[in-house]
Amino acid sequence: MKRISTAKPKLLWIQSITCNGNSHSFLNHPDLFSVLSHVELLYHPILETEYGIADMLSGELPCDILILEGSFREQGLLKEGVEVLDIAMQYADKASYIITAGTCATFGGIFKQYDPEHISGFCFDGERRTMRYEAYASKLVSLPGCPIHPKWLSYVLLMAAKGREIPLDGLHRPQELYNITVHTGCVRNEYFEWKVDTKGFGLKEGCLFYEQGCQGPYTRGSCNKILWNDVSSKTNVGTPCFGCTEPNFPKTALFATKTNMGIPANMPLGVPRRAYLTATGIAKSFRIKRFEERIIDYGR
Amino acid sequence: MVVKKLIEKIEGEARLDFKLEEGKVEDVRISFGFYRGIEEILKGKAPRDALVITPRVCGICNHAHLIAAVRALEDGYANAGYEIHLSDKAVKIREFTLACELIQNHIKWFYLVILPQLEKLLGESNGENHALKASYLSSTITKALAIFGGQWPHSSYAVPGGVTCDPTYVDVMQAETFVDEAVRFFEQMVSGMPFESYLSLDKLSDLHEIGGDFGRVLHLMGMHGMADTGYSHDRFITFGECLFFKSGKSMATTVSNIDVRYVEESRQEGTMAKAVSYKQKFYETGPLARGMVAKVPLIKSLHKRYKDSLLTRVFARVHEVALLLEESRSVLKSLRLDEPSCTFDGQNRVTAFEGVGIAEAARGSLIHRTTVKEGVIENYEIIVPTQWNLSQGNENERGIAVEAMVGAHSPEEAAFIFRTFDICSVCTTQ
Numbered sequence: 001m002k003r004i005s006t007a008k009p010k011l012l013w014i015q016s017i018t019c020n021g022n023s024h025s026f027l028n029h030p031d032l033f034s035v036l037s038h039v040e041l042l043y044h045p046i047l048e049t050e051y052g053i054a055d056m057l058s059g060e061l062p063c064d065i066l067i068l069e070g071s072f073r074e075q076g077l078l079k080e081g082v083e084v085l086d087i088a089m090q091y092a093d094k095a096s097y098i099i100t101a102g103t104c105a106t107f108g109g110i111f112k113q114y115d116p117e118h119i120s121g122f123c124f125d126g127e128r129r130t131m132r133y134e135a136y137a138s139k140l141v142s143l144p145g146c147p148i149h150p151k152w153l154s155y156v157l158l159m160a161a162k163g164r165e166i167p168l169d170g171l172h173r174p175q176e177l178y179n180i181t182v183h184t185g186c187v188r189n190e191y192f193e194w195k196v197d198t199k200g201f202g203l204k205e206g207c208l209f210y211e212q213g214c215q216g217p218y219t220r221g222s223c224n225k226i227l228w229n230d231v232s233s234k235t236n237v238g239t240p241c242f243g244c245t246e247p248n249f250p251k252t253a254l255f256a257t258k259t260n261m262g263i264p265a266n267m268p269l270g271v272p273r274r275a276y277l278t279a280t281g282i283a284k285s286f287r288i289k290r291f292e293e294r295i296i297d298y299g300r
Numbered sequence: 301m302v303v304k305k306l307i308e309k310i311e312g313e314a315r316l317d318f319k320l321e322e323g324k325v326e327d328v329r330i331s332f333g334f335y336r337g338i339e340e341i342l343k344g345k346a347p348r349d350a351l352v353i354t355p356r357v358c359g360i361c362n363h364a365h366l367i368a369a370v371r372a373l374e375d376g377y378a379n380a381g382y383e384i385h386l387s388d389k390a391v392k393i394r395e396f397t398l399a400c401e402l403i404q405n406h407i408k409w410f411y412l413v414i415l416p417q418l419e420k421l422l423g424e425s426n427g428e429n430h431a432l433k434a435s436y437l438s439s440t441i442t443k444a445l446a447i448f449g450g451q452w453p454h455s456s457y458a459v460p461g462g463v464t465c466d467p468t469y470v471d472v473m474q475a476e477t478f479v480d481e482a483v484r485f486f487e488q489m490v491s492g493m494p495f496e497s498y499l500s501l502d503k504l505s506d507l508h509e510i511g512g513d514f515g516r517v518l519h520l521m522g523m524h525g526m527a528d529t530g531y532s533h534d535r536f537i538t539f540g541e542c543l544f545f546k547s548g549k550s551m552a553t554t555v556s557n558i559d560v561r562y563v564e565e566s567r568q569e570g571t572m573a574k575a576v577s578y579k580q581k582f583y584e585t586g587p588l589a590r591g592m593v594a595k596v597p598l599i600k601s602l603h604k605r606y607k608d609s610l611l612t613r614v615f616a617r618v619h620e621v622a623l624l625l626e627e628s629r630s631v632l633k634s635l636r637l638d639e640p641s642c643t644f645d646g647q648n649r650v651t652a653f654e655g656v657g658i659a660e661a662a663r664g665s666l667i668h669r670t671t672v673k674e675g676v677i678e679n680y681e682i683i684v685p686t687q688w689n690l691s692q693g694n695e696n697e698r699g700i701a702v703e704a705m706v707g708a709h710s711p712e713e714a715a716f717i718f719r720t721f722d723i724c725s726v727c728t729t730q
C-alpha cells in the first residue's frame with residue numbers, strides 16, 4: 001500500500017445505503033478523540049467537520065483515507081442529484097486507503113437483500129469481486145461486521161496514519177482481527193468442548209452452537225477477544241453469534257442450528273467433519289457432573 | 301419565494317423546501333431520500349429473524365426496534381393462545397437497556413445537534429468540543445447496556461419470554477457504576493448542580509438554578525425568544541406503556557386512553573416517508589409527549605406557560621435524561637437475580653399469528669406489526685416516531701413539525717425548529 005505523505009492524513013467518511021450503525025459504533029470508541037487526533041477529519045455525516053455534505057458531494061475535497069459506510073446501488077442512489085457510487089469512486093481514486101466499514105460496504109450486507117441484483121458492497125458482492133475490485137484492490141481494507149467494532153476501525157486508522165503495513169487475507173480483511181473466530185475466547189468454551197448444549201435462553205450454562213443457531217465457531221471476528229463496548233459480547237450474554245461479519249450475512253432462521261441427521265450442518269472453521277465427529281463422539285461419551293449443574297446458586 | 305435547504309448532521313439527511321412570504325416561513329415541504337426496504341427484506345424469513353433484522357433499521361435507536369420486535373412476537377403468540385408471562389427480572393432488564401439507549405440518544409442530540417446548531421444560529425460559540433462530551437456519555441451508558449445486551453449498537457438479546465442474559469451481581473455492580481458515572485456527568489456537565497437538587501426542581505421559577513451546558517442553552521433560547529416560537533398543535537400521544545412511561549393522549553388539560561387500532565399510515569407525494577395519524581389527526585410524539593401524558597410536574601408547569609414551544613420541546617428531551625437515570629438506578633437496585641431470565645423455550649408450534657409490539661423509542665412511539673403464516677413472516681409493518689412528527693399534513697391540518705416551522709422568521713430558524721424534533725431520516729425511510 002502507498003504510504004501517506006502528509007503529516008496528518010485527510011479523512012472522509014461517506015455514507016451510502018446504511019443504518020448509521022457504524023458511525024454510532026465508532027462514536028462509542030472510549031478514546032475517540034485521541035484516535036482522531038492522528039487524522040484530519042474533513043467530512044463526517046454526524047460529527048461537526050470543516051466541510052459539509054455539499055462540499056463533499058462536489059468531489060473537490062482532498063482525501064487520503066476514505067471510509068465507506070453502507071451498501072452501494074449501481075445506479076439511482078442520489079444525494080442532491082449526485083450518484084453516491086460515483087462520488088465514492090472519485091474519492092477512492094484519490095485515496096491511499098479505502099476502508100469499507102461494516103458488512104454493507106464490504107459485502108452488501110442486509111440492504112443487499114432488498115435488490116440483490118443491483119446492490120452490493122464497494123469491491124465485493126458477497127464473496128465475488130465487483131468490477132471495481134481491480135482498480136482499488138491495492139488500497140482496500142475490508143472491515144466487515146454489523147456494525148463494525150470501534151476498535152477494529154481505530155486499529156486500521158492508526159496503522160494507516162502511522163504508515164504501518166496491515167497484514168490482510170484474501171478478502172482484504174486484517175488478519176489480526178479476522179483470522180480467529182468469534183468462538184475464540186467465548187466464555188462457554190468448556191461446554192462446547194464437552195458438547196453440552198444449553199437448556200434454553202437466559203442461562204449461563206451450556207453452548208449455543210448445537211440448538212440456538214450460534215455461528216461463532218465458523219464466523220471470523222474478534223468479538224470475544226476485543227470485547228464490545230469494552231465489557232461484553234453476544235455469546236457472553238447468551239445470544240448466539242449471527243455471523244454478521246460474513247459475506248453471506250444475514251442468513252435465515254437465525255435462532256436455530258441447521259443440522260443434518262442431528263449433526264450441525266456447518267463445521268467449525270477449517271475442521272474436517274470426520275475430526276469433528278470423532279472428537280465430539282468421545283466428549284459426548286462422558287458425563288461430567290459439573291457441566292450439568294448451575295454455576296451459581298441464588299437459592300432458586 | 302421558495303428556498304431549498306438540505307438538512308445534514310441529523311440521522312441521515314432531509315430536504316426542506318420553504319415557501320417564504322415577506323421573509324416569514326409560510327409553508328414547508330419535507331422530503332427524505334431513498335427507501336431501504338427492511339419490511340420487504342423480512343418477508344419469508346423466520347419470525348424470530350426480526351429480532352436481528354429490525355435493529356438494523358437504525359444505528360441510533362436499534363434497541364427500541366429490538367424491543368418492539370420481541371413484543372410483537374409475544375403479542376402474536378398470545379393472540380394464538382400461547383400467553384407468555386415475563387419474569388419481573390426480564391421486564392426490568394429490558395426497560396433498563398432501553399432507557400440506556402434513550403439516554404445516549406438524548407445526550408448525543410443535545411451535544412451534537414442542538415448546542416452546535418444553536419451556537420451557529422446565534423453566533424455564540426464558546427469554542428468547546430461538544431462532541432467529546434457526547435461521545436464520553438454515550439460510550440459510558442452503552443457499556444451499562446452492553447453488560448446485559450452484549451453490545452450496542454445492534455443487540456438481539458431480547459427473545460420471546462425474556463432476555464438471553466443471565467447476569468450476576470458482578471454485572472449489576474458494574475452497570476450501577478456506569479449509571480453513577482452518567483449521573484456525575486449530568487451533574488457536572490449538563491445541569492451544573494447536584495442530581496438530587498435537579499430532581500427536586502418543580503416550578504418554572506426554579507429553572508434559573510440550572511447551570512452547565514443545559515443552563516446555557518436555556519438561557520440562550522430564552523434570550524432569543526424561543527419560548528414563543530415553534531408552536532404546533534399542542535396535541536400529544538404516547539403508546540408505549542411501561543415502567544417508565546404511561547400511554548395515552550394529551551390535549552388541552554386532559555389525558556385520555558388510546559387504541560393502536562386507530563393509527564393510520566398513508567403514502568405522501570414526493571417523499572419516501574409515510575404519514576401517520578390517529579383518528580385522522582396529527583399528534584406529537586417523543587419526550588415532550590411522554591412528559592405531558594405522564595404529567596411530569598416540571599414539564600406541565602413549563603407547558604402551562606410556554607405551551608409546546610421550542611423551549612418546552614428542548615427542555616423535555618434533556619429533562620427526560622435525568623428521569624431515566626433516576627428510574628434506571630431504582631430498577632437495578634430492585635433486580636432479583638434468582639428469578640428466571642427467560643420463561644419460554646421458543647419451541648411452540650404456532651405457525652400463524654399476528655402481533656403488535658410497541659416501544660417508546662428515543663423519538664417517541666415505535667410500532668411493529670408482524671403477520672406470520674405457515675411459519676414465516678408474511679408481512680411486517682414498522683411505524684417510526686419520526687413519521688408521527690414529520691407527516692406533511694392533510695387537507696384539514698398541517699403535520700406537527702410543519703406547523704411548528706410555519707411563522708419562523710428565516711429558513712435557518714425553521715431548520716433549527718425542525719432539528720428540535722430530533723430527526724431520524726434513517727428510521728423514516730426504513
